[in-house]
Amino acid sequence: MKDNNDMPGHLARRFQQIAVAVFLAEVEEAGFDLTPVQYAALATIKANPSLDQVTLAGLIAYDRTTITGVIDRLVQKGLVERRASSRDRRARELEITGEGRRALRKVTPAVKSAQRILLRGLSAKEGEELMRLLRKAIAAGNDLSRAPLRDMPA
Amino acid sequence: MKDNNDMPGHLARRFQQIAVAVFLAEVEEAGFDLTPVQYAALATIKANPSLDQVTLAGLIAYDRTTITGVIDRLVQKGLVERRASSRDRRARELEITGEGRRALRKVTPAVKSAQRILLRGLSAKEGEELMRLLRKAIAAGNDLSRAPLRDMPA
DNA sequence: TGATATTGCTCAGTATGCTGACTATCAGTA
DNA sequence: TACTGATAGTCAGCATACTGAGCAATATCA
Numbered sequence: 353m354k355d356n357n358d359m360p361g362h363l364a365r366r367f368q369q370i371a372v373a374v375f376l377a378e379v380e381e382a383g384f385d386l387t388p389v390q391y392a393a394l395a396t397i398k399a400n401p402s403l404d405q406v407t408l409a410g411l412i413a414y415d416r417t418t419i420t421g422v423i424d425r426l427v428q429k430g431l432v433e434r435r436a437s438s439r440d441r442r443a444r445e446l447e448i449t450g451e452g453r454r455a456l457r458k459v460t461p462a463v464k465s466a467q468r469i470l471l472r473g474l475s476a477k478e479g480e481e482l483m484r485l486l487r488k489a490i491a492a493g494n495d496l497s498r499a500p501l502r503d504m505p506a
Numbered sequence: 507m508k509d510n511n512d513m514p515g516h517l518a519r520r521f522q523q524i525a526v527a528v529f530l531a532e533v534e535e536a537g538f539d540l541t542p543v544q545y546a547a548l549a550t551i552k553a554n555p556s557l558d559q560v561t562l563a564g565l566i567a568y569d570r571t572t573i574t575g576v577i578d579r580l581v582q583k584g585l586v587e588r589r590a591s592s593r594d595r596r597a598r599e600l601e602i603t604g605e606g607r608r609a610l611r612k613v614t615p616a617v618k619s620a621q622r623i624l625l626r627g628l629s630a631k632e633g634e635e636l637m638r639l640l641r642k643a644i645a646a647g648n649d650l651s652r653a654p655l656r657d658m659p660a
Numbered sequence: 661t662g663a664t665a666t667t668g669c670t671c672a673g674t675a676t677g678c679t680g681a682c683t684a685t686c687a688g689t690a
Numbered sequence: 691t692a693c694t695g696a697t698a699g700t701c702a703g704c705a706t707a708c709t710g711a712g713c714a715a716t717a718t719c720a
Binding site for chain 3: 526541542543544568569571572575576579594595596597651652653
């Protein structure tokens with residue numbers, strides 16, 4: 353435990369640091385200006401029409417206070433619309449715009465490329481194993497962060 | 507690739523998110539107010555007397571612009587001293603204080619505990635394998651981020 | 661129904677992390 | 691030595707993430 357490299361927490365930070373750098377580089381090369389967080393939100397909004405912000409946050413494990421700013425920026429870029437819910441006047445319904453759909457479609461190859469680059473030091477089998485172990489560790493720790501992953505409410 | 511759980515980048519973010527939450531919770535329970543970043547900096551400053559900021563950044567893979575604020579806060583807490591270097595008037599030499607040493611010693615059990623909790627969903631063998639795969643992927647991607655890990659200069 | 665608790669969202673404040681720009685200094689070389 | 695390039699550090703600006711507080715609206719239950 354002397355070395356940082358023996359600390360899973362340090363390795364987590366480094367891996368995430370590289371993941372973000374690779375994502376941004378690939379997406380920028382494809383001519384887009386989207387962060388990993390914005391991409392995940394946009395994809396999830398597209399897959400779940402009329403989603404409210406809290407449910408969105410749960411689906412991708414963001415803090416609800418973080419989501420506000422992320423949506424602000426997606427709205428400002430014209431990729432998402434935010435409107436009051438008719439059923440619950442506290443809630444906002446989110447909808448992807450046509451431009452949002454186009455951006456999502458066009459940027460997807462860059463996102464996939466980023467995932468490949470992130471695992472480029474590993475064999476296919478090792479990459480699978482890494483993902484399996486991460487999923488398992490994350491599942492066990494899900495409720496330890498303020499922003500746990502949550503299912504769609506019934 | 508439909509699911510976020512198939513994206514290593516997403517898993518990286520979640521794992522790091524949980525790692526930080528666990529770290530802060532354990533450290534706070536031990537009665538300290540130190541972030542993961544501050545802890546790593548403090549431990550590295552202790553291990554390398556008269557370190558300058560750029561070398562410190564390289565040893566723990568921080569951006570040099572991030573280090574400035576981290577050191578500011580460590581200095582403000584009285585855990586580190588920052589003084590001008592005599593050899594190079596551009597550089598600042600960093601030194602841990604007595605209080606910094608005490609804090610580091612007392613907080614170490616909490617840090618170790620956090621690492622165990624982070625891997626609590628995995629067997630010992632799986633934990634080792636996860637760390638091995640992370641190290642391998644990180645090594646292959648080291649130069650893809652603006653703040654790569656660097657060795658001590660000779 | 662009326663009091664209470666909960667929920668959806670926002671905001672202020674703090675701490676990473678990054679880009680890009682700038683100053684001061686140092687190092688190498690013509 | 692004067693010029694050029696590289697280096698150490700800081701700063702402004704932007705985007706996550708979090709804590710804690712607050713407001714408005716809804717849900718629950720005595």
